[in-house]
Structures are given as C-alpha cells and as structure tokens.
Amino acid sequence: MTEKLRIGVAGVGTVGASLVRILQQKHNELAERCGRAIEVVAVCARDKNKDRGCDLSNVEWFDSPDALAASDLIDVYVELIGGEDGVALSSVSIALDAGKHVVTANKALLAKHGVALATKAEATGCILNFEAAVAGGIPIIKTMREALTSNHVTRIYGILNGTCNYMLTRMENEGISFEDCLADAQRLGYAEADPTFDIEGNDTAHKLAILTSIAFGTLISTDNIYMEGITKITNADIEAAGELGYRIKLLGVAQRTASGIEQRVHPTMVKKGTPIAEISGVTNAVAIEADIVGQLVLSGPGAGGDATASAVSGDLCDIAKSGAGHQHAPALGKPVAQLEPYVRAKMRAHEGCYFIRLSVHDHSGAFASIANRMAQENISLQSIVQRKSEKDGDDESQQIILITHETNETSIKSALANIDGDGHLSAAAQMIRIES
Ligand code: NAP
Ligand code: HSE
Numbered sequence: 001m002t003e004k005l006r007i008g009v010a011g012v013g014t015v016g017a018s019l020v021r022i023l024q025q026k027h028n029e030l031a032e033r034c035g036r037a038i039e040v041v042a043v044c045a046r047d048k049n050k051d052r053g054c055d056l057s058n059v060e061w062f063d064s065p066d067a068l069a070a071s072d073l074i075d076v077y078v079e080l081i082g083g084e085d086g087v088a089l090s091s092v093s094i095a096l097d098a099g100k101h102v103v104t105a106n107k108a109l110l111a112k113h114g115v116a117l118a119t120k121a122e123a124t125g126c127i128l129n130f131e132a133a134v135a136g137g138i139p140i141i142k143t144m145r146e147a148l149t150s151n152h153v154t155r156i157y158g159i160l161n162g163t164c165n166y167m168l169t170r171m172e173n174e175g176i177s178f179e180d181c182l183a184d185a186q187r188l189g190y191a192e193a194d195p196t197f198d199i200e201g202n203d204t205a206h207k208l209a210i211l212t213s214i215a216f217g218t219l220i221s222t223d224n225i226y227m228e229g230i231t232k233i234t235n236a237d238i239e240a241a242g243e244l245g246y247r248i249k250l251l252g253v254a255q256r257t258a259s260g261i262e263q264r265v266h267p268t269m270v271k272k273g274t275p276i277a278e279i280s281g282v283t284n285a286v287a288i289e290a291d292i293v294g295q296l297v298l299s300g301p302g303a304g305g306d307a308t309a310s311a312v313s314g315d316l317c318d319i320a321k322s323g324a325g326h327q328h329a330p331a332l333g334k335p336v337a338q339l340e341p342y343v344r345a346k347m348r349a350h351e352g353c354y355f356i357r358l359s360v361h362d363h364s365g366a367f368a369s370i371a372n373r374m375a376q377e378n379i380s381l382q383s384i385v386q387r388k389s390e391k392d393g394d395d396e397s398q399q400i401i402l403i404t405h406e407t408n409e410t411s412i413k414s415a416l417a418n419i420d421g422d423g424h425l426s427a428a429a430q431m432i433r434i435e436s
Contacts, residue, residue: 004037005320006073010044010065010091011080012052014189015105015132018305019080019312020054030313034320038313044068065091069098076101076319078312082193084108096120096128103315105132105308108197111206111222114213115339118331127322128331129315134207135160135284137307138300139314144214144288145333151290153215157253160207162282162303163190163198164230164250169280172238172247178231190282190303200229201250201265208252208263213342214333215254215288216261221342228266237357237430240401241269244383246355247277248432260343269355269434276435353382354412356402357430358419366424370400373418377411379404397426403434 007023009016020040023030031037044062045052062068069077069091077095079102081088088109095102096117104110110117110133121128131141135158144153159165166188167181182199185191190198197203209222230250241248246269254263270277275297279285284302289295301307322328332339360366367386374381385401404412416429 002036004031004039005034005316006039006041006075007078007316008042008044008062008068008071008074008076009040009078009080010062010068010087011082012043012045012054012056013080014305015308015312016043016045016078016080017052017054018309019078020052020056020059022306022309022313023316024055026313030317030320034317036320038316038320042068042071042073066094069095069100074100076103076316078102078316079104079106079109080312082106082108084112089113092117093120096124096126099124099126101127101129101319103129103312103319105130105312107133107203107206107210111209111220114210114220114332115336119336121331122336127319127328129318130210130331131315132308132311134210135286135298136162136300136302136304137310138284138286138298138302139311140211140286140298141214142314143296143298144211145329148288148290148293148296149333151292153256153288153290155253155255155289156211156215156286157251157255158286158297159249159276159279159284160204160252160286160302161198161201161250162284162301163192163195164204165279165284165302166190166282167199168230168233168238168248168250171233171235172242175235175239177235178233188282189305198229199231201227202229204250204252204265205263208254208265211252211286212254212261212263213339216256216340217334217338218261218340218342220332221344224263224344226264226266230267232430233267233432234430236399237355237432240357240385240399241355241432242272243385244355244401244403245272246270246434247272249276249279251276251435257345260345262345267432269432351408352406352436353434354402354404354407355430355432355434356404356412356416358400358402358425359427360398360400360424361426362396362398363424366398367400369422369424370419373415373422374402374404376418377407377415379407379411379415381405
C-alpha cells in the first residue's frame with residue numbers, strides 16, 4: 001500500500017464534522033478500496049473549544065485556513081467554510097499554488113472563481129474536486145464530467161436547493177409557516193450560513209452556473225441568470241396549487257438556444273404525478289437531456305451533513321486512487337483553454353400556462369373587469385376559482401385563482417398591470433409559471 005493521503009479540513013461545521021467522522025469510522029474500508037489510507041491530520045475552524053461531535057484529539061489544530069492550506073503536513077486541502085471570497089478563496093488559492101489537491105463543497109466560490117481556480121489547478125497539476133457543491137449527495141458532477149462525455153447536452157434542470165424543497169414540502173403537507181419551515185431547515189443544517197442565499201434563489205443560481213459550464217463546455221457565468229426565489233410563495237399559493245393538481249417547486253433551468261444559453265431560476269408549478277413534482281423534502285433532482293442518452297434523472301439528498309460529506313469523501317477517494325495511475329478529468333470537464341465563451345441568450349418570455357392569485361376588493365364589477373383585461377390580452381382561462389378571504393379592515397376581499405391557457409409573459413404582465421391600475425387589487429398579484 002502506498003503512503004497515506006494526508007487531509008487538512010478547513011471548516012468543521014455541519015459538513016466538516018460529518019466528513020471527519022466518516023473518514024475515521026471507515027478508515028480501514030477506504031484504505032482497502034483506494035489502495036491507501038485517507039487520514040485527517042489537521043483541521044481548522046474559528047472556535048477551538050467547541051464540541052463538534054467528532055474526535056479531534058490526534059489532529060493538529062489550525063486557527064488560520066491560509067496556514068493550513070500552506071502546511072507541509074497535508075497533501076489535500078478540503079475547504080468546508082463557505083463564502084464566495086474571503087478565506088475560502090485565499091486558502092484554496094494558496095493550496096493550489098502550493099501544489100496541493102483541493103476538495104470543496106463551496107458553490108458560491110466556484111460560481112465566481114471556478115474558472116480561475118481550475119486554471120491554477122491545471123498550472124500546478126493539482127486536482128480540484130467539488131462533487132458536493134451541486135445537489136449535495138447526488139454524484140452529478142462526476143456523471144456530467146465523466147459518464148456523459150460523449151453526449152451533447154441540450155438542457156439541464158431540476159430542484160437544486162434542499163432547503164427550499166424541504167420548506168415547500170412542509171408548507172404543503174403540514175401547513176406550517178414559511179418562517180417556521182426555514183428555522184427547521186437551519187436547525188437541521190440544510191441552509192446556508194446566510195439563508196437568504198437559499199430562499200432568494202442565489203444558491204440554485206450558483207449550482208446552475210457550475211452545471212451549465214460542465215454540461216455545455218462554457219466559461220462560468222452567474223451574473224445574468226434570471227432569478228426569483230420562494231420568498232413570495234405563501235401557504236395560500238401552495239394550497240390553491242394543490243387543489244388544482246399542482247405543486248410549487250423552485251427550479252433551475254439551463255438550455256441551449258440558437259442565440260446562446262438561457263438560464264433561469266424561479267418557482268414553478270408542476271403537475272402532481274410528474275417525476276419532479278414527487279421530489280419531496282430535502283431531496284434534489286437533476287434532469288439532463290442529451291442526444292445519446294436521452295433523458296436522465298438523478299435524485300437524492302440535496303443537503304445535510306452526511307449526504308454532503310458522502311460526496312466530499314468520494315472526491316477524496318478519487319484523489320487517493322489518482323496516485324495509483326487512475327486518470328482524472330479536468331475540473332470543469334475540459335481544459336480551461338477549451339471552454340467556450342459564455343453567450344447568454346435573452347431570456348425568452350415563458351410561453352405556457354400561468355397560475356395567478358388575486359386578492360380583490362369585494363366590489364361589484366371587479367370580476368367582469370378582470371376577465372375583460374385578460375381578454376384584451378387574448379388570454380383565455382382554463383379555470384377560475386373564487387373564494388372569500390379574511391376581512392381587510394372594513395373591506396372584504398376575495399381570492400381569485402386563475403389558471404390560464406397557453407400565453408406569454410408579456411401578455412400576462414400587461415393584463416396584471418391593467419388590473420392593478422383599475423384599482424381592484426387589495427394586495428400585489430401572485431404569478432407563477434406552470435411547467436408543461
Ligand atoms: P457551517 O456548519 O456553518 O460550518 C462552517 C465552518 O467553517 C465552521 O466550522 C466554522 O468554524 C468555520 N469557519 C467559518 N469561518 C471561518 C474562518 N474565518 N476561519 C476558520 N474557520 C471558519 O457550514 P456547512 O453547512 O458545513 O457548509 C460548509 C460549506 O459546504 C459551504 O460552502 C456550504 O455552502 C457547503 N455545503 C453545505 C451543505 C449543507 O447541507 N450544509 C451542502 C452542500 C454544500 P466554527 O465552527 O468554529 O464557527
Ligand atoms: N443550502 C444548500 C441547500 C446546501 O439547501 O441545498 C446544499 O448545497
């Protein structure tokens with residue numbers, strides 16, 4: 001057996017502590033499978049006195065991620081701190097410059113600096129692995145980067161944020177408030193340090209940017225991704241969607257178009273019974289459409305300590321084996337020089353059906369006026385549901401839920417602006433795209 005692979009883990013929080021436990025518990029089994037032992041020899045976090053539920057007694061402690069990254073004690077630097085810049089960026093750069101392999105779960109870092117870091121890795125002949133950065137425990141990076149090499153991918157989409165899917169599922173099944181669901185997701189270790197990244201869609205956008213690069217062989221870009229999170233989704237929307245046979249999911253979608261790549265993140269209504277609609281809780285699902293394989297859907301736990309650490313340890317096993325003659329794919333699937341420039345397609349107005357929920361003052365003529373505004377935009381309606389809602393001061397408002405037939409976003413937005421201008425709405429209109 002060759003020499004052991006010495007690991008330095010920076011960040012011993014939800015994912016880092018799980019990783020240390022797994023590598024310790026499975027030490028002998030992994031040594032056998034990889035042909036060499038994988039050993040955590042050093043860790044780094046902020047508070048040395050915190051109980052992390054893992055044994056750090058024989059492990060060197062570092063206060064500085066940069067110092068750990070530069071240390072001769074380690075062969076591989078594992079970054080599990082988080083953040084797109086700061087010590088995550090400086091320490092990963094130091095490790096690669098020092099000729100150390102790097103494993104990270106940090107999608108924010110990769111979405112912003114992935115190309116620069118992959119360039120550094122190539123220059124120093126190091127491996128940069130990041131399976132855990134997208135869809136937690138699902139081996140989507142390896143699948144895209146290696147197993148689907150001979151495919152031409154045309155579309156990749158899915159549920160890429162465990163926190164949001166967990167929240168939407170509990171809101172639907174248990175009627176729990178948005179805030180309480182988010183607090184539980186944080187307690188369970190699913191959410192980002194700043195959970196607005198989850199609920200506003202940034203985290204999905206980061207993952208989509210990384211997937212896009214590997215799927216389509218382009219440079220990474222996040223700046224132009226159309227993004228709407230789930231913060232405006234209410235229990236009333238979920239209930240109304242359910243009554244009409246739909247579920248609401250936060251989807252990330254990237255597809256090739258004639259004018260470039262279209263990328264978008266937004267809540268979407270999907271018909272119950274379809275594969276994506278049935279993905280519940282913290283589970284993620286990624287669907288790939290490609291010329292040879294057709295459609296492939298991978299699903300599994302998208303967040304949480306053990307699921308994520310499973311992906312990180314898989315990356316470490318690959319590095320351990322790489323010393324034994326196994327070839328390793330470039331970080332982004334192709335050498336950086338071969339990545340094409342990213343050309344963004346103008347986001348096509350969604351053409352399809354729409355869910356619209358209106359809170360309408362209970363005045364005579366309101367209903368007819370709304371129908372009239374829709375007709376003016378040639379929007380035909382496949383269903384209208386009207387219900388009384390709670391009193392709003394002296395005013396009694398009605399909830400009107402509309403499902404349109406196929407139309408386009410310009411028409412919908414124009415109709416809603418006119419309805420609002422007519423003074424019928426007691427609250428902002430809710431509009432959710434329906435995925436056919
Ligand atoms: P976490 O629980 O907040 O842990 C972060 C760790 O980083 C903590 O141990 C913290 O130290 C340490 N840290 C923070 N700032 C530091 C600094 N300046 N110097 C040294 N150590 C520092 O985060 P996590 O959930 O494990 O996530 C880690 C990374 O994995 C993030 O990039 C995240 O996006 C990614 N990720 C997470 C999940 C998930 O389900 N949680 C899934 C996929 C990817 P202290 O403990 O001393 O405060
Ligand atoms: N906060 C992220 C999520 C962690 O909920 O999906 C996994 O990337």
